[in-house]
Amino acid sequence: MKKSTRWTIGGAAALVVLAGGGGVALATAGDDEDARPDVAITGDALEQASEAAxxxxxxxxxxxxxxGDEEGYYEVEVTLDDGDQVDVHLDEDFTVLGDERDSEEPGDDD
Known part of the structure; x- marks a missing residue:
């Protein structure tokens, strides 16, 4: 077998390996928090989380x-009487960890 033929076969094999690895990297690159669907709280947990919030x-x-919220075990979104929305973050025992107002007011750069 000629040297140039071996280099061609070797180069082609290397491309196949690299392309396969790139495909795996692309397939796993989208596996983040935003890609997973939200799972709603149900049953008794919904009642307890709502009461706590x-x-x-x-x-x-x-x-x-x-x-499975990123800031706590549970997240409860509450619309206040003035229309603002607040996310209340709770642990597994329904203890409030904190809250985050969802206001997007112009000039509100806090």
Whole structure:
């Protein structure tokens, strides 16, 4: 076998290996928090999480929930009486870890 033929076969084999590795990298690159669907809180946990969030804020209505939130075990979205939305983050025992207002007011750079 000629040297040039061996180099061609070797180069082609290297390209196949590199292309396969790149495909794996691309397939796993999109595996992040935003790609996973939100899972709503259900059952007794929904009731306990909602009560804890509303007690913490003192007003509002629960409009969305999520299990496995990045800031805590549970996240409860509450729409306040003035229309603002607040995400309340809870641990597994429904203890409030904190909250985050979702206001996007112009000039609100806090």
């Amino acid at each position: 509303l007690a913490h804020l003192g007003e509002g209505q629960v409009t969305d929930t999520e299990v």
